[in-house]
Amino acid sequence: MKLYEYVIRRLTLLIFVLVGVTLLTFFFSRVLLDPLAAYVTERTNPRMIPAIRRMHGLDRPIWEQYFFYLRDLFTLDLGWSKVGHMDMIDAIAAHFPATAELTILAIIITLIVGIPLGIVSALKNNQLADHASRIFSLIGISIPVFWLGLSLQYFFTYWVKAAYGIPALPSTGRYDAVLAINTGFKKITGFILLDALIQGNLVMAGDALAHLILPAITLAFLNIGVITRLTRSSMLEVLRQDYITMAKSYGLPQRLIIYKYALKNALIPVVSVTGLMFGGLLGGAIMTESIFAFPGMGWLSYRAIVYNDSNTVLAYVAITAIIYVIVNLIVDIFYAWLDPRIKY
Amino acid sequence: MTEEDRSRIRELKVRELNYALYLFFSNKLVAAGTVIVLLFIGLAIFGRLVVGSSEPYKLDLKNAIKPPSSEHPFGTDDLGRDILRLVVLGAGYDMAVSIFVVTASSTIGMVLGAVSGYLGGKFDEAFMRFVDILFAFPGLILAMAVSMILGKSLFNLAISLISVWWTGYARLMRGQVLAEKEKLYVRAVKSLGLPGYRVLFKHILPNAIYPLLVSATMDIGGVMLSAAGLSFIGLGPTPFEPEWGSLVNRGAPYLFVAPWVMFFPGLMILLASLGFNLVGDGLRDILDPRLRR
Amino acid sequence: MSNVLEVKDLRVEFRTYRGTVKALNGVSFTVEKGEVLGLAGETGSGKSVTGLAIQRLLPSNATVAEGMVMFDGRDLLKLSEEEMNKIRGKEMVAIFQDPHTYLNPVFRMQNQFADILRTKDEELNPIKDKREVEKVIRNKMIQMLREVQMPAPERAIKMYPHELSGGMKQRMMLAMAFSLRPKLVIADEPTTALDVTIQAQVLELMRSLQKKYGTSVILITHDLGVIAETCGRIAVMYAGRIVEMGKVDFVYSEPLHPYTQGLMRALPRADKDVKVEGIGGSVPDLVDLPKGCPFHLRCTHAMEICSRANPRTLNVDGRIVECHLYDERIVKEGVG
Numbered sequence A: 001m002k003l004y005e006y007v008i009r010r011l012t013l014l015i016f017v018l019v020g021v022t023l024l025t026f027f028f029s030r031v032l033l034d035p036l037a038a039y040v041t042e043r044t045n046p047r048m049i050p051a052i053r054r055m056h057g058l059d060r061p062i063w064e065q066y067f068f069y070l071r072d073l074f075t076l077d078l079g080w081s082k083v084g085h086m087d088m089i090d091a092i093a094a095h096f097p098a099t100a101e102l103t104i105l106a107i108i109i110t111l112i113v114g115i116p117l118g119i120v121s122a123l124k125n126n127q128l129a130d131h132a133s134r135i136f137s138l139i140g141i142s143i144p145v146f147w148l149g150l151s152l153q154y155f156f157t158y159w160v161k162a163a164y165g166i167p168a169l170p171s172t173g174r175y176d177a178v179l180a181i182n183t184g185f186k187k188i189t190g191f192i193l194l195d196a197l198i199q200g201n202l203v204m205a206g207d208a209l210a211h212l213i214l215p216a217i218t219l220a221f222l223n224i225g226v227i228t229r230l231t232r233s234s235m236l237e238v239l240r241q242d243y244i245t246m247a248k249s250y251g252l253p254q255r256l257i258i259y260k261y262a263l264k265n266a267l268i269p270v271v272s273v274t275g276l277m278f279g280g281l282l283g284g285a286i287m288t289e290s291i292f293a294f295p296g297m298g299w300l301s302y303r304a305i306v307y308n309d310s311n312t313v314l315a316y317v318a319i320t321a322i323i324y325v326i327v328n329l330i331v332d333i334f335y336a337w338l339d340p341r342i343k344y
Numbered sequence B: 001m002t003e004e005d006r007s008r009i010r011e012l013k014v015r016e017l018n019y020a021l022y023l024f025f026s027n028k029l030v031a032a033g034t035v036i037v038l039l040f041i042g043l044a045i046f047g048r049l050v051v052g053s054s055e056p057y058k059l060d061l062k063n064a065i066k067p068p069s070s071e072h073p074f075g076t077d078d079l080g081r082d083i084l085r086l087v088v089l090g091a092g093y094d095m096a097v098s099i100f101v102v103t104a105s106s107t108i109g110m111v112l113g114a115v116s117g118y119l120g121g122k123f124d125e126a127f128m129r130f131v132d133i134l135f136a137f138p139g140l141i142l143a144m145a146v147s148m149i150l151g152k153s154l155f156n157l158a159i160s161l162i163s164v165w166w167t168g169y170a171r172l173m174r175g176q177v178l179a180e181k182e183k184l185y186v187r188a189v190k191s192l193g194l195p196g197y198r199v200l201f202k203h204i205l206p207n208a209i210y211p212l213l214v215s216a217t218m219d220i221g222g223v224m225l226s227a228a229g230l231s232f233i234g235l236g237p238t239p240f241e242p243e244w245g246s247l248v249n250r251g252a253p254y255l256f257v258a259p260w261v262m263f264f265p266g267l268m269i270l271l272a273s274l275g276f277n278l279v280g281d282g283l284r285d286i287l288d289p290r291l292r293r
Numbered sequence C: 001m002s003n004v005l006e007v008k009d010l011r012v013e014f015r016t017y018r019g020t021v022k023a024l025n026g027v028s029f030t031v032e033k034g035e036v037l038g039l040a041g042e043t044g045s046g047k048s049v050t051g052l053a054i055q056r057l058l059p060s061n062a063t064v065a066e067g068m069v070m071f072d073g074r075d076l077l078k079l080s081e082e083e084m085n086k087i088r089g090k091e092m093v094a095i096f097q098d099p100h101t102y103l104n105p106v107f108r109m110q111n112q113f114a115d116i117l118r119t120k121d122e123e124l125n126p127i128k129d130k131r132e133v134e135k136v137i138r139n140k141m142i143q144m145l146r147e148v149q150m151p152a153p154e155r156a157i158k159m160y161p162h163e164l165s166g167g168m169k170q171r172m173m174l175a176m177a178f179s180l181r182p183k184l185v186i187a188d189e190p191t192t193a194l195d196v197t198i199q200a201q202v203l204e205l206m207r208s209l210q211k212k213y214g215t216s217v218i219l220i221t222h223d224l225g226v227i228a229e230t231c232g233r234i235a236v237m238y239a240g241r242i243v244e245m246g247k248v249d250f251v252y253s254e255p256l257h258p259y260t261q262g263l264m265r266a267l268p269r270a271d272k273d274v275k276v277e278g279i280g281g282s283v284p285d286l287v288d289l290p291k292g293c294p295f296h297l298r299c300t301h302a303m304e305i306c307s308r309a310n311p312r313t314l315n316v317d318g319r320i321v322e323c324h325l326y327d328e329r330i331v332k333e334g335v336g
Helices: A003-032 A046-055 A062-074 A088-123 A128-142 A145-164 A177-182 A192-198 A202-239 A242-249 A254-292 A297-306 A310-338 B003-026 B028-051 B083-119 B121-135 B139-150 B154-181 B184-191 B196-208 B210-233 B244-254 B260-287 C047-055 C081-087 C109-120 C130-147 C166-178 C196-213 C224-230 C248-253 C258-265 C328-333
Strands: C003-016 C019-032 C036-040 C062-071 C092-095 C184-188 C216-221 C233-238 C241-247 C314-316 C319-321
Touching: A003 A062, A003 A310, A003 B121, A003 B139, A088 A128, A088 A192, A088 A202, A088 A254, A088 A297, A088 A310, A128 A202, A128 B210, A128 B260, A145 A202, A145 A254, A145 B210, A145 B244, A145 B260, A177 A202, A192 A202, A202 A254, A242 A254, A242 C092, A254 A297, A254 A310, A254 B139, A254 B210, A254 C109, A297 A310, A297 B139, A310 B139, B003 B028, B028 B083, B028 B260, B083 B121, B083 B154, B083 B196, B083 B210, B083 B244, B083 B260, B121 B154, B139 B154, B139 B210, B154 B196, B154 B210, B184 B196, B196 B210, B210 B244, B210 B260, B244 B260, C003 C047, C003 C216, C019 C047, C019 C062, C019 C216, C019 C241, C036 C047, C036 C224, C047 C062, C047 C092, C047 C184, C047 C216, C092 C166, C109 C130, C109 C166, C130 C166, C166 C196, C196 C216, C196 C224, C216 C224, C224 C248, C233 C248, C233 C258, C241 C248, C241 C258
Parallel strands: C036 C216, C036 C233, C092 C184, C184 C216
Antiparallel strands: C003 C019, C003 C062, C233 C241, C241 C319, C314 C319
16 A cells, blocks of 8 residues: 555544544533533523524434534534633634644653653663663653642742842743733744744744743653653664664664664654654643643643633543544654555 | 473472562662552551541641641641641552552453453444544543543542543453464363353453553553642542642642642652552563563 | 685683573684685584674674684784774675565665665775765666666665565675675575575575675575585584584585584485484583583494593594594594
């Protein structure tokens, strides 16, 4: 099967899974919970309620309700977000870019730190560097994300200033609004860091980075441990292979063998794991964003939990599922491209 | 099989076990991990006796938010309660939740996965599609949704975690059963006319269960983190259930003023989880066939 | 005739959990320019280890306890890794048994082949233009593939290893090996993983390439039939020693060492009507070698001295044998 045929096949599978996801979220939001909660607030005129019920098919049998649900989804009529104080879809649009920026930065940090660390551990197998990175990884996967976030926040936004007078990082928020006005910053993509760089606004870029760095490290920390270990064991496994012996027997330079012949093989499992990590990041974002008051979807969901706004929570659940599925699809396709042995 | 064969097999198994134990404890990190785990288990079971079951909850607002001192080694929280005692009591909750969740989800996953793999056909197809859909949701997120629906309580938190974690074990078990199904001994036993469920549970399962047990042990640390995480978000305990995650939650608003309130409970989570992960790591090292001998 | 390779008293040990495995216990032989030497033996005889030791490709738990490997006037064992690397691929090349595992699965053949030429081929050094270099490399590859009779070389070279058949992969290996015109090729079981018909073709190919470029070959295999067809001389190994070495015709028709005799008896013959016989017993434990001659426990001609002392390396009519039976001193003194 050629690559594009594989892609088509996976896309059809994707649609099936998405149907399943919507079924499950439908089950949660319309069957297990009170379906009206999404569309009715304290300010709604009680006489409007029957009309609202009819509009969303809430008086119909369950299987018909599903199609009303789908229609609502496609027309992006997701109801009202109590904690967002606006239509759900608007709340999502307003808050999602922040989370996206954060998770993408977290993944970049994870890979940039984790992979080289893993390679070094493999090359210096069983020496000090290896043992150190092993302990580091073990701690990484044992640390509670929220505790790490709070500790980093305490240390870098307060203690360094109080104890040593070093300028501290900002403890909350996404960017300094006053600074944005003063430097003439304009939002283009919604990704503050990116927009600042595009506009050549380095001051703003620095500000965005300062706000992003602590939450991103918090999210990345656990995964760095995982990636390091995985790269290490994968690399060791690959270096044992016959084709590496063959390359050595031809006297190919050491660097070529490690960074071309071995690495490409070793990174294959890392690619698939990266996709899976994304889900964890979206989950961890809830805790991290709430700690740093970083105005993304995670922060919104946290408040939704506190104020019992199930609609918003379920909206986040649905979105993360969809994103997660799509990300894994991309990863699978990339994986198939990377390893030519995969039989589609 | 003669009596001699049986005793020889026993002898070999004992030697295997001895060797495994030797490997296990020769690794310093693993030994440390085991010590930690045992400490925490001890704390969970006996902590109540040392610290008292109602003492720690007594409000003492005059003493609120006091930093660590000789009287209160971990300081006091916003209600004036001694954090050290709360943490000790909390051990029971965290350990109980983690072990309960892992045991329940692995059992459910094991049974469902085994049955599905054994029956095969349409049932298996449908079941795996269902599992695939569940896998489309990141774990913590799905647990959060279930928790919201069931209502916020520690028990519901555990249930929500179980409802998410069983899928992993189900897949694992199904794969194992599928592999074992084709083996000769299964066909042999089937030809003797044994009913399906006996073939599955008495014969296949004991052989297939191995990786599942390993996986479950290694998961305890991860489950503990998840449970603490959900608890931190507010989905779990009441103020009278000093689960560590919720303790950190209570301490968060006072972070810059009294960092110790959130610090020590979180540290406990880290240590307990670390202990379990060390043990799990050692377990995996032993079972790696290449590292043996 | 000059010697391309001279191995003197090579001893190699492996550290394992069970103890020290004495894989090579004093191996000595020479390889002349342009000849094909067969290194025969069962599993565990040390033949593969010899090949690896010469190339300095032994795994990390192995130590060369003693010995010299003279190649081109230099002792390979004393060279630095850098100097050794210069020799590898260019003057000394290896061909391995299972081409499936010895080729990198994620790179196309042209990628792997070109890397070898690009880093090692000195003819490319004077060419400054990068594109010119790539063109020359490509031409060389195609030309070499034609020499090994690879069907549709332009297509084959674009493929990934798993897309090629076993025979094609082995041809690829041969093409890569001979592309730099090495002085010595060490072939470790090159045809064992192949069908019999392909085997013949590949051996034929190797023979013709070897003749054409005057390359010396050490052919390591357990298959005596392959050695009979391809080699001029044969060295029979047992328990880390060479027990008999000489011209193939002579060794096969009149084996001197009892082990070699046993091997010949174990070969099914189409020309004679004789029964196939195995050799009783099994290969000795290399951690715990018996005292005396390593073969004496299975030897039908064992004498008393065989269990006490190691036989000397003797030269009998131009053939090398390690056996007390041919030791004139012993025979004369009637010991045994």
